[in-house]
Amino acid sequence: MTRKLLTNLSVDCVIFGFDMDQLKVLLVERKLKSDDGKSIIFSDHSLTGYHIYEDEDLDSAAIRIVNDLTGLENLKFEQFYTFGSLDRIAHPNDQIWIEQFGDVISSRVLTVGYYSLLPNTNMNIIQKGRKVNWFPVDQVKELAYDHKEILEKALEHLRYKLQNEPVGFNLLPEKFTLSQMQKLYEAILGAKYDKRNFRKKVSQMSYVVPIKEKQQGVAHKPAQLYIFSPEVYEKTRKERNHFFI
Amino acid sequence: MTRKLLTNLSVDCVIFGFDMDQLKVLLVERKLKSDDGKSIIFSDHSLTGYHIYEDEDLDSAAIRIVNDLTGLENLKFEQFYTFGSLDRIAHPNDQIWIEQFGDVISSRVLTVGYYSLLPNTNMNIIQKGRKVNWFPVDQVKELAYDHKEILEKALEHLRYKLQNEPVGFNLLPEKFTLSQMQKLYEAILGAKYDKRNFRKKVSQMSYVVPIKEKQQGVAHKPAQLYIFSPEVYEKTRKERNHFFI
DNA sequence: TGTTGAATGTGTATATTATACACATTCAGT
DNA sequence: ACTGAATGTGTATAATATACACATTCAACA
Known part of the structure; x- marks a missing residue:
C-alpha cells in the first residue's frame, strides 16, 4: 500500500542549536546537477x-x-506559523527543483x-543522500523558496518566547553554567547584560537550581553547574501580573 | 470560470468583541432540518x-x-495557529452536515x-442565510467540529498578547475611558485591579493619550476620554529588557 | 432647587525590583 | 611559583509595584 502524499501541504522545520557562542540553524543542501552529472546547475540550502x-x-x-533528512530522534517541535x-514558489530554481522530481507544482x-531547540550542535547527523549542516543564523543570506522568511519568523517567535518563557534551557545542556546561560540570552536577543545583575535575576528564578557539581577540566x-527544573517552574509561574512593557 | 475550492484546506476566524462588560465571540448557527423541513435534525454553532x-x-x-457570512468589512485578522x-471532523453531526452539501469529506x-478584534458588538451584521450572533466567550460550551478547541487556543493567544502588547485597544472604541480599559483587562484576563494603581500604570504609557473631550450624558x-496612539507606541517600545516573569 | 445615586479622580508610605559598578578567587598550564 | 582566564560576589541609588480612602461631578428625580 502506498500512502498518498499531499501535493499542496507541507511542513518546514527550523532546527535551532546553540554552540555556546552562536545560534545556529540546520540546513539541507539543495544541489542540482546537469544530466551528465558534470556541472552544477545551482546549489543552495533549504530548511x-x-x-x-x-x-x-x-x-x-x-x-x-x-x-528522514537527519536521522535525529526525540526532538520536540512547536508550531509557530503557517x-x-x-x-x-516563485524562483525559477524552485520550479526546476520541483519538476526534477516529477512532482506537479501545486x-x-x-x-x-x-x-525545535537542540541542546548542542554536535549530535550525530545521519545524512541520507543530501548534505545537512549547521549554519550561524545571522549569516544565513538566501534560502530556497520562502525559507528565509520562515526562518525570520521562527527567530522572531523564539525571541518573543525567550523573553516570556523559559524556553532557552532547551538550547543548553542539561547541566549548564550561568555564564553559558547569559551567553545564550545575549546571542539570541542581541543584547549585553551585566554579569552581577544577570546572576541576581537568575537567583530569583527558583527553577534554576544549583547542583552539587562543578565544571571540570x-x-x-x-x-x-545548574539545572532547569520544569516542575518548580510550573509551580511558580501561577500569575504574572504585568500587562505589557 | 469557476474557482476551484480546496477540499482539504480551510480558514476559521474567531471574531472577538467587547461590550464593555464581557468578551464575546461571533458564532454562526448550523441548523439541519429534515427533508420535509418540519423537524430539526440538529442545531449548534460554529466559528x-x-x-x-x-x-x-x-x-x-x-x-x-x-x-460572506456576516457582511463585515475592513476587519484586521491575525493568524494564530493551524x-x-x-x-x-469526527462527530456524526459534522459528517452529516458536510455530506448535505455534497462535499467529499477529505x-x-x-x-x-x-x-479579529472588534471595538464593539453593535455593528450591523448582514446575515446571508445563516444566523450569526454574539455569544459571551465564557458561556460557550460545545461547538461544531473542533471549533471549541480553536476558540480556546485563540483565547489563550489573545491573553498572551494582551499581557505583552497593546492589542486591547482594538477591542475598545476609538475614544475610551480608563474605567473601560480596566474592565477590558479584567474581563479578558479574569483578574481584578486596583483603580489607582491601574491608572498609575496607564499614565506611564505615553501612547495612551487624553483628549480634550469628556464622556457625555x-x-x-x-x-x-483617551485614545491609543500607535505612532507613539512604535517609538517607545524600542527595548523591553526583562526576560520572562 | 436640593437631595440622591453612581462613577470619576486623586496621593502617600512601604516594599520590591532594577541598575551601575570593581576586585579577590580558583583552576590548568607552563 | 607564576600567568592567563573566567568565576563569583555586594552596595548604594533609582525606579517600579502595592496597599489603601475620600472628595468631586454629573443626571435624575422629588
Whole structure:
C-alpha cells in the first residue's frame, strides 16, 4: 500500500542549536546537477521540510520529515506559523527543483512552520543522500523558496518566547553554567547584560537550581553547574501580573 | 470560470468583541432540518470559517469568508495557529452536515486559525442565510467540529498578547475611558485591579493619550476620554529588557 | 432647587525590583 | 611559583509595584 502524499501541504522545520557562542540553524543542501552529472546547475540550502501524507498528523509529519533528512530522534517541535502566499514558489530554481522530481507544482503549497531547540550542535547527523549542516543564523543570506522568511519568523517567535518563557534551557545542556546561560540570552536577543545583575535575576528564578557539581577540566576557576527544573517552574509561574512593557 | 475550492484546506476566524462588560465571540448557527423541513435534525454553532480557493491567499480568504457570512468589512485578522489533527471532523453531526452539501469529506481538513478584534458588538451584521450572533466567550460550551478547541487556543493567544502588547485597544472604541480599559483587562484576563494603581500604570504609557473631550450624558461625573496612539507606541517600545516573569 | 445615586479622580508610605559598578578567587598550564 | 582566564560576589541609588480612602461631578428625580 502506498500512502498518498499531499501535493499542496507541507511542513518546514527550523532546527535551532546553540554552540555556546552562536545560534545556529540546520540546513539541507539543495544541489542540482546537469544530466551528465558534470556541472552544477545551482546549489543552495533549504530548511528541513517536505510534503505530508494524507493520513498523517502535522506534528507527526514534522518528526518524520526531520528524521528522514537527519536521522535525529526525540526532538520536540512547536508550531509557530503557517505560510500560504500564492507566490511562495516563485524562483525559477524552485520550479526546476520541483519538476526534477516529477512532482506537479501545486498552484500554492501551504506549509506549516515548526521549530525545535537542540541542546548542542554536535549530535550525530545521519545524512541520507543530501548534505545537512549547521549554519550561524545571522549569516544565513538566501534560502530556497520562502525559507528565509520562515526562518525570520521562527527567530522572531523564539525571541518573543525567550523573553516570556523559559524556553532557552532547551538550547543548553542539561547541566549548564550561568555564564553559558547569559551567553545564550545575549546571542539570541542581541543584547549585553551585566554579569552581577544577570546572576541576581537568575537567583530569583527558583527553577534554576544549583547542583552539587562543578565544571571540570577548565583552565580557570570552575563554574557552578545548574539545572532547569520544569516542575518548580510550573509551580511558580501561577500569575504574572504585568500587562505589557 | 469557476474557482476551484480546496477540499482539504480551510480558514476559521474567531471574531472577538467587547461590550464593555464581557468578551464575546461571533458564532454562526448550523441548523439541519429534515427533508420535509418540519423537524430539526440538529442545531449548534460554529466559528466563521470555510474552505479556501485554490488561487486565494490565506489572509484574503479570512476576509472573504467573514464577509460572506456576516457582511463585515475592513476587519484586521491575525493568524494564530493551524489545526490539522486527523480526527478534526469526527462527530456524526459534522459528517452529516458536510455530506448535505455534497462535499467529499477529505480524510483531514487542515484549517488555519485567524482572529479579529472588534471595538464593539453593535455593528450591523448582514446575515446571508445563516444566523450569526454574539455569544459571551465564557458561556460557550460545545461547538461544531473542533471549533471549541480553536476558540480556546485563540483565547489563550489573545491573553498572551494582551499581557505583552497593546492589542486591547482594538477591542475598545476609538475614544475610551480608563474605567473601560480596566474592565477590558479584567474581563479578558479574569483578574481584578486596583483603580489607582491601574491608572498609575496607564499614565506611564505615553501612547495612551487624553483628549480634550469628556464622556457625555452619563448620570455621574463624566470621565476623561483617551485614545491609543500607535505612532507613539512604535517609538517607545524600542527595548523591553526583562526576560520572562 | 436640593437631595440622591453612581462613577470619576486623586496621593502617600512601604516594599520590591532594577541598575551601575570593581576586585579577590580558583583552576590548568607552563 | 607564576600567568592567563573566567568565576563569583555586594552596595548604594533609582525606579517600579502595592496597599489603601475620600472628595468631586454629573443626571435624575422629588
